[in-house]
Amino acid sequence: MGLLSTLKSQFICHLIICYVFLASGILINLLQVCTLPVWLVSKQLFRRINIRLGYCIVSQVVAVLEWWSCTKCTLYTDPASHLLYGKEKAIVILNHKFEIDFLCGWTFCERFGVLGSSKVLAKQELAYVPVIGWMWYFLEIVFCKRKWEEDRTLVAQSLQKLRDYPENYWFLLFCEGTRFTPEKHQASMQVAESKGLPKLKHHLLPRTKGFWVTVQNLRGTVSAVYDSTLNFRNNEKPTMLGVLNGKKYHADLYVRRIPLELIPEDEKECAAWLHKLYQEKDSFQEHYEKTGCFPGCDMSPPRQSWTLINWIFWSCVVLYPLVLMLTHVISSGSVLTIIVAVVVCSAASVAVRGMIGQTEIGKGSKYGNREVPPNNSKGSS
Template structure:
């Protein structure tokens, strides 16, 4: 859905939130650029500063999900696993199915103190997205071209740097390689059939090369794998624009902690283990669709006020600056300045809409479709 079709009040909210998000991001980008001076003096201090700046940026999306839309966020797990989240480094496996699944990952990280320190393996195209790509770069995330021959070296080099980060982190992997669609699923299951692998109903065939490399590189640094399976109550299909419209979603996550010493040592055995894991995730999704819950103890994650204060801070600065700018333009009596101001506002609206378009499934990448399909 286009932002242009939003009711007027929500179109205003969309514009205001977008302006605050982009303005704060540009300011944070500036401070990140300045922080480069710390790198030759104290690398750990540089990393800590960027962790805090990254937290301040991404926590705005957590506020949108929980405080503005009022969406619920629940974990299904055991208490022992919950007590260990965020205490040590971990590899996080997450299904990539919904438009806002990464927002749910951010919320999970925020709850357990890993929002600024978490890292993601992301497509290189994101690097060229203003604000978001730059923040992702400064915080030490790893970019891939989705060409294994070229990506392996960058992945190994990037993972070696994680050993030096001073705070617990989670390294996110969407092992399916791309967001789930019916067409990608159909092609993926053709590949599964050709390889003699069991077919999946709710997931794409996981890509094992990257996962195997991550496990082998982080075996001495990470303590566990966090396997997270996400679904939404009532078979909801959540969207970012839905959050703007204050549509309330119920995000449920099945979470299990798997000690890394339980993962096989051999590459082929690791790949086999990953495929078996996704078969189990498929069973979990089937169970959820039939019952409306995941197995395990339900833990309701309470909202924390820090993120709301953070957004209030950025909103105050942004709106005050915009108010002074608008007042100065209109008092000047200059037609040219007035037209420039409205042109800037319109451009900002459509620019923000393009950023939102990055999350929309129908505008997602064609990676995984027939034309670009490459069997591992």
């Protein structure tokens, strides 16, 4: 194990993993472009094809977490709800405290068979990012500009298009809007005080308007909200770099299913409901800190081999021509060719470091876009 751990920590391994992801991702993006004519013949067939192509990209990241890092993910929930996971469309509320919380969310999507079809509310800039952003475009991910006046209509229109989506999906929402940090928490609690809302210890104040728009436009399509609270054992602070280094973490996720009909339709009442939900989430985190576990039964489905098989397949597809090219470069003896190859590899390493850096908590957005005046109504956010 010592030798394997040392191997996993080598940058060349990280470079290979990221190369496979980027090269295969671009190739899959091109395949997605080729599916555009299918939309004219059958929109639902276009969607089903792109669900599978999207899975080929995202499951590679899940494979790194589950098979390279061997991170263990434990699910706590009640048995009755567990029977419905993956068999219905749902809105999933996630806390946003860790650098790899999105990755743990994808892991559970994979284990319940909805990874390729799952959605997220993402900022508009991500639509232009190769691989993930382009893949999301073909999967009809909902993008927002974080300007409520524009997003109210834009997001609603995008959500309405999902009402006839052919397969079950989970719509993942980070209602806090940005990752938790002490500085953001302090700013968030100042907002809570100005609005007369109860303060939270482990979460930022949720942004209620996006949640309300999502619920209203998916009523009749989505069956429930899955309130999900994530934590890591031993007070670990996992990072993407740690995952690439093969470090094993242990994630605990508590999920409770709330039927959608229990959520108020009125915007102010829905906002109050969400604030109450986050007070409960705070109590779950408090319980975890004191006891080291969440309430509920351990209902963890096993990791799936398909993520590993998919990663091995695409590794073979994109590494074989790379090996041939490097062999040719070395055997050619051309100084210019070797210099170009070194420059390309150096640029790739910088890109990899940049990708890893984007997952860091410090890279997240600031809390709030403008100062909130005091004495606002409790229902707004």
